[in-house]
Amino acid sequence: xxxxxxxxxxxxxxxxxxxxxxxxxxxxxxxxxxxxxxxxxxxxxxxxxxxxxxxxxxxxxxxxxxxxxxxxxxxxxxxxxxxxxxxxxxxxxxxxxxxxxxxxxxxxxxxxxxxxxxxxxxxxxxxxxxxxxxxxxxxxxxxxxxxxxxxxxxxxxxxxxxxxxxxxxxxxxxxxxxxxxxxxxxxx
Amino acid sequence: xxxxxxxxxxxxxxxxxxxxxxxxxxxxxxxxxxxxxxxxxxxxxxxxxxxxxxxxxxxxxxxxxxxxxxxxxxxxxxxxxxxxxxxxxxxxxxxxxxxxxxxxxxxxxxxxxxxxxxxxxxxxxxxxxxxxxxxxxxxxxxxxxxxxxxxxxxxxxxxxxxxxxxxxxxxxxxxxxxxxxxxxxxxxxxxxxxxxxxxxxxxxxxxxxxxxxxxxxxxxxxxxxxxxxxxxxxxxxxxxxxxxxxxxxxxxxxxxxxxxxxxxxxxxxxxxxxxxxxxxxxxxxxxxxxxxxxxxxxxxxxxxxxxxxxxxxxxxxxxxxxxxxxxxxxxxxxxxxxxxxxxxxxxxxxxxxxxxxxxxxxxxxxxxxxxxxxxxxxxxxxxxxxxxxxxxxxxxxxxxxxxxxxxxxxxxxxxxxxxxxxxxxxxxxxxxxxxxxxxxxxxxxxxxxxxxxxxxxxxxxxxxxxxxxxxxxxx
Numbered sequence: 001x002x003x004x005x006x007x008x009x010x011x012x013x014x015x016x017x018x019x020x021x022x023x024x025x026x027x028x029x030x031x032x033x034x035x036x037x038x039x040x041x042x043x044x045x046x047x048x049x050x051x052x053x054x055x056x057x058x059x060x061x062x063x064x065x066x067x068x069x070x071x072x073x074x075x076x077x078x079x080x081x082x083x084x085x086x087x088x089x090x091x092x093x094x095x096x097x098x099x100x101x102x103x104x105x106x107x108x109x110x111x112x113x114x115x116x117x118x119x120x121x122x123x124x125x126x127x128x129x130x131x132x133x134x135x136x137x138x139x140x141x142x143x144x145x146x147x148x149x150x151x152x153x154x155x156x157x158x159x160x161x162x163x164x165x166x167x168x169x170x171x172x173x174x175x176x177x178x179x180x181x182x183x184x185x186x187x188x
Numbered sequence: 189x190x191x192x193x194x195x196x197x198x199x200x201x202x203x204x205x206x207x208x209x210x211x212x213x214x215x216x217x218x219x220x221x222x223x224x225x226x227x228x229x230x231x232x233x234x235x236x237x238x239x240x241x242x243x244x245x246x247x248x249x250x251x252x253x254x255x256x257x258x259x260x261x262x263x264x265x266x267x268x269x270x271x272x273x274x275x276x277x278x279x280x281x282x283x284x285x286x287x288x289x290x291x292x293x294x295x296x297x298x299x300x301x302x303x304x305x306x307x308x309x310x311x312x313x314x315x316x317x318x319x320x321x322x323x324x325x326x327x328x329x330x331x332x333x334x335x336x337x338x339x340x341x342x343x344x345x346x347x348x349x350x351x352x353x354x355x356x357x358x359x360x361x362x363x364x365x366x367x368x369x370x371x372x373x374x375x376x377x378x379x380x381x382x383x384x385x386x387x388x389x390x391x392x393x394x395x396x397x398x399x400x401x402x403x404x405x406x407x408x409x410x411x412x413x414x415x416x417x418x419x420x421x422x423x424x425x426x427x428x429x430x431x432x433x434x435x436x437x438x439x440x441x442x443x444x445x446x447x448x449x450x451x452x453x454x455x456x457x458x459x460x461x462x463x464x465x466x467x468x469x470x471x472x473x474x475x476x477x478x479x480x481x482x483x484x485x486x487x488x489x490x491x492x493x494x495x496x497x498x499x500x501x502x503x504x505x506x507x508x509x510x511x512x513x514x515x516x517x518x519x520x521x522x523x524x525x526x527x528x529x530x531x532x533x534x535x536x537x538x539x540x541x542x543x544x545x546x547x548x549x550x551x552x553x554x555x556x557x558x559x560x561x562x563x564x565x566x567x568x569x570x571x572x573x574x575x576x577x578x579x580x581x582x583x584x585x586x587x588x589x590x591x592x593x594x595x596x597x598x599x600x601x602x603x604x605x606x607x608x609x610x611x612x613x614x615x616x617x618x619x620x621x622x623x624x625x626x627x628x629x630x631x632x633x634x635x636x637x638x639x640x641x642x643x644x645x646x647x648x649x650x651x652x653x654x655x656x657x658x659x660x661x662x663x
Contacts, residue, residue, distance in 0.1 A: 076349055080398050080492065080511075087512025088491055093232070096225035104223070108230040114348055114398075116230060137562040138511050138544075 039174040042158040046144035046181050048168035051133035055145055056126050058160045065152040066127030066145050066160065068105070068120050071182035074142035077115040082138030083131040084108055084118055100130050122148070144181050242343050244385025245373050247322070250337045255329035258309035260644035265303070265355040265404035265448055266496070267597070272549050274599035278646040279663040282602055282614055282625045289612070289628050290660040292647065293333030297656050300352030303640035304649040304656065306330060307358045307377065311642070311649055313656065314365040316351040323367035325356065327380060330647050333658060337380045343369055349399045350653055355640055357407040362427045364412045368400035370444070372414055374427055384430025394418025395443055402446025402494055406460070408473065415462045417444035422462060422471050424479060434479030442466030445493040452499035455522040461497045463488060463507055468497065468518070470527065483527035488516050495547040498555065504532070504575050510544025510560050512537065517578055533578065538564040540579030541571060545593040545638060551617055554582065556603070558591045568592060570605060572619065585622040595640045604641060610634025610652045631655055
């Protein structure tokens with residue numbers, strides 16, 4: 001079948017539509033870039049945090065959007081882990097009575113003598129900071145709290161930030177949403 | 189239906205529904221879906237222990253004989269009188285010159301916290317050499333750091349918050365060391381000739397403490413005193429022959445801690461005081477009961493104890509430990525010819541003087557120490573208390589002067605305190621308040637500077653986790 005030749009009017013109409021789509025797409029894309037780049041989210045500075053426990057109790061969500069995360073490059077992989085065991089635990093075993101975490105959110109795995117690995121189960125973590133306090137007091141401070149942005153509602157006024165006694169929570173740009181300890185951050 | 193009948197029917201219906209709800213409630217397991225945390229979930233114990241053939245003191249190398257002989261000594265952990273107070277007659281600096289501290293020499297060491305002992309111009313340190321994988325006893329010239337000789341034996345140590353962490357004990361005749369995995373070695377002080385060795389963990393079935401041995405050996409006269417744990421509580425070894433002179437049974441299975449054996453004399457009785465994992469005890473150090481357990485208490489029992497007992501002239505013994513343990517003051521008494529121990533006070537680190545790693549210093553009738561991180565508002569502050577009430581802080585250094593796990597001692601009437609980052613602070617040891625005289629960084633980029641300090645003839649030896657330095661502190 002012979003293809004009908006495009007007339008001048010149709011060509012101009014098509015070109016106008018295409019230009020409009022491209023322009024809208026460009027503006028939309030630019031707006032999207034601006035939105036994600038300049039959006040602000042709440043985050044905890046782990047070097048200011050004093051493990052007061054209010055992240056667990058004062059978040060509007062239950063359980064809290066604050067979770068413990070683990071900087072493995074800082075961890076000493078100790079058998080006697082101050083973040084895992086209660087002080088003066090009966091024995092260094094995974095029995096519930098020895099564990100500091102109220103929800104057993106930390107998995108302890110034997111690697112080789114004398115090293116053990118500690119893995120946080122984010123689903124069980126309630127952000128109580130008990131492990132963070134133990135790790136900071138007696139270890140290298142590799143456990144620390146962070147606000148998880150896949151959970152956080154990003155309230156206009158963070159209810160934890162209002163009560164944080166050490167002003168450890170502030171707004172940060174969403175493209176740098178986490179303040180993770182370790183080699184790639186510094187205590188400054 | 190009458191109104192009365194309706195009421196009865198309603199009550200019966202509600203009762204029936206209530207019964208069903210109660211039955212449902214009683215039959216439902218609220219713990220359904222919960223997992224029980226049981227021992228063994230970490231898969232511990234699956235490793236296969238490989239037995240090493242360790243020949244203590246196997247290798248020796250002499251490098252030089254040149255050194256400058258000097259009169260003073262710092263012969264062991266906590267010095268001549270076990271009080272961390274130097275007996276030096278040399279006047280020491282209380283302020284550094286404008287150019288900063290005078291670093292006389294520095295040497296790189298294996299990662300650890302082992303400190304130096306000094307004997308008349310020679311410095312001795314038990315290092316762990318990571319390349320050759322060996323405990324190495326090094327003899328260095330105090331004035332320039334030159335290595336004169338070294339004696340070593342191969343032993344595999346994995347990095348675990350450092351490896352070496354003890355101070356040799358030196359006498360005119362001998363040097364006794366304890367390595368990270370409880371290998372005791374005795375050599376002649378003058379030439380490093382090997383005398384004898386004991387593999388404590390193997391020979392006494394004792395456990396190597398977490399993060400390796402922290403007990404510094406004690407040499408009393410011609411005897412080396414070692415708290416072994418395992419098959420014995422404590423042993424005495426003849427330094428010249430290596431013969432075990434006495435062993436104290438350990439029926440309760442108390443374990444070796446990071447604490448060191450402290451000699452003490454009370455009510456005319458010489459004794460050795462040790463804080464094991466399990467309890468605190470005293471062993472007669474003189475005839476007729478030498479080598480016998482003369483008192484013990486399990487009131488002081490914590491899983492990690494690093495500081496040593498602080499024994500005071502009136503029979504009070506102060507014990508402290510980290511990891512939330514806090515402190516305890518006990519009173520030693522002699523009644524009807526027998527020693528007894530009474531607990532005077534026990535408290536958490538937030539309530540009074542407590543130390544995690546270093547042993548407090550008893551000076552002018554007061555106790556001085558740095559509080560641990562879990563001590564609340566006073567965390568990491570240097571404090572002074574009176575032994576009658578160690579919960580009442582006489583003074584604290586303030587929130588602008590916080591320290592860490594580093595060592596502190598007194599020399600020439602001044603406190604010298606090293607921070608984790610190898611920053612040295614000089615403090616007036618006043619009972620009236622914290623008076624800082626000077627502060628300077630000794631090792632740039634220093635890290636975990638926890639080894640005990642040593643000083644003699646104006647030279648002060650300190651280290652961080654990887655480097656040992658000697659500074660000239662002469663006035």
